[in-house]
Amino acid sequence: MSKYQHIKESAYAANMQLPKLGLVLFTFGNVSAADRELGVFAIKPSGVPYEDLSPEKMVIVDFDGNTIEGDLRPSSDTKTHAVLYKHWEHINGIVHTHSTYATSWAQSQRCIPIFGTTHADHLTTDVPCAPPMHDSMIEGDYEYQTGFQIMDCFKEQGLDYREVEMVLVGNHAPFTWGKTAEKAVYNSAVLEAVAQMAYLTEQINNNAPRLKDSLIKKHFMRKHGPDSYYGQ
Ligand SMILES: O=C(CO)[C@@H](O)[C@@H](O)COP(=O)(O)O
DSSP states (O other), X not given: OOTTHHHHHHHHHHHHHHHHTTOOOTTOOEEEEEEXXXXXXXXXXXXXXXXGOOGGGOEEEETTSOEXXXXXXXXXXXXXXXXXXXXXXXOOEEEEOOOXXXXXXXXXXXXXXXXXXXXXXXXXXXXXXXXXXOHHHHHSOHHHHHHHHHHXXXXXXXXXXXXXXXXXXXXXXEEEEESSHHHHHHHHHHHHHHHHHXXXXXXXXXXXXXXXXXXXXHHHHXXXXXXXXXXX
8 A cells, every 4th residue: 555545545535525515617626635744745636527536546746746656647736736835834735726706706816805704704814816927927837836926925915824724816716725635625615605705795785894803803713712612
């Protein structure tokens, strides 16, 4: 048995959650799961439909994007995952989808405003949107540069990737991450729900106010404060 079997199983299980949660169509999207001690991650093979996946088909890649084990080509987004794992040492799972509402905000190049308590239960800021890539970066290694596009956005906006576990990539689609691949999938589902609610909020009232700071903090701390299930 491969010494990477545990992350192949974990990446497989997390990938299979995407169609179940309605976050992907056909072969859109991919999930990876990392083992920091081994310095590698397991990722979905490129272009393989979810119904044809198995743990054995996951591809093992190092944090420079080199394939270590696997017969299939890793996802075309592999280098973006590699850059984020290499530079953000507390994450062990990454998800990329083209879920409809989150992708629509990304294509519109807009951050998702924090309109309500559903959003504040999960994060205390707007969902950031990384500005579209400069032509000079597109001509280089596009997927590799996408990783830097995301990190630059966090640096410029003063965000901590351990607190804000999601981003919209302008003109492209969302990426989410977490301490585990399962948490990264959870974050993708939360993002899609928040993106849909924010879109509908603006349709109903295009002057809808942002949630008050006092309520943002209160709601976030209920779920993540020292007395919460997650905070303990
Ligand atoms: O971002 C994109 C396409 O824009 C890709 O994530 C998506 O089509 C999935 O590609 P892979 O099958 O993972 O190579």
